[in-house]
Amino acid sequence: MEYILAEDLKRHLEVLKKYIRPVGSADHPTLVNGSVRQVDFLLSPDGKTALPSAGGLSFVTSMKKFKGLLKLKARHVGEVDVYAFDDALALPPGLEIVRDRPGHASLRVKEKMALTDLIGRLEDLGRRMERIGRIRLTND
Amino acid sequence: MKDIHPPLLNYLKHYAARLKDSLALRILEAGAIADEKEAKALLRFLNVMLDQAVKDQKDGVKVLGEAAHASDAEKAYLAMEDFIAQAGFEDALDEDEDR
Secondary structure, three states, X not given: OOEOOHHHHHHHHHXXXXXXXXXXXXXXXXXXOOEOOOOXXXXXXXXXXXXXXXXXXXXXXXXXXXXHHHHHHOOOOOEEEEEEEOOOOOOOOOEEEEEEEOOEEEEEEOOOEEHHHHHHHHHHXXXXXXXXXXXXXXXO | OOOOOHHHHHHHHHHHHHXXXXXXXXXXXXXXXXXXXXXXXXXXXXXXXXXXXXXXXXXXXXXXXXXXXXXXHXXXXXXXXXXXXXXXXXXXXXXXXXX
């Protein structure tokens, strides 16, 4: 992946209005350890079904939030890979993206689905997201 | 704090209890920040929580039934920063030296 600078994201965020997700360079763009996280999605008590909720996979939508997240990541990873998509990308069925806080959007489950389906749909999205580049992080 | 995804709030409470941060736990239980002192206390907790989450990931610790991953703590941190700002204590964020 090509190395870029954090400032290179400005156009993607402010002009192209993309949803940006930086992840550790060893990490998957949409999954963690091949699955989803409880902090992102609401699951049924048996853990087999994903339920609609206000939670969702986090994306940043402003430079302020992007830089804030990079500062947190710089405390434990040396590089991040930056993935993105915009409103032109068809989302997998049953998912929606909502700009829910300043500089933040959540990819939400909007209809009940099997956890295995959600994982498959997030994998599909991860494959189709744009890889913008890799950023080296420092602690200063 | 009613807008915060309940599993994310549970995650924060888990770390507040585990780190024995009674003030942070009280704020999270109350769902409101009373003053700037509490806002700063919450920020201190978030910084300690992130460091602990990084350590937990490296040590392979399970948190609420899942293998720890620092990205959970980052998400919780950003959500709480927004909550602190929304509660009117944005100045405390600017003074957060650990950030």
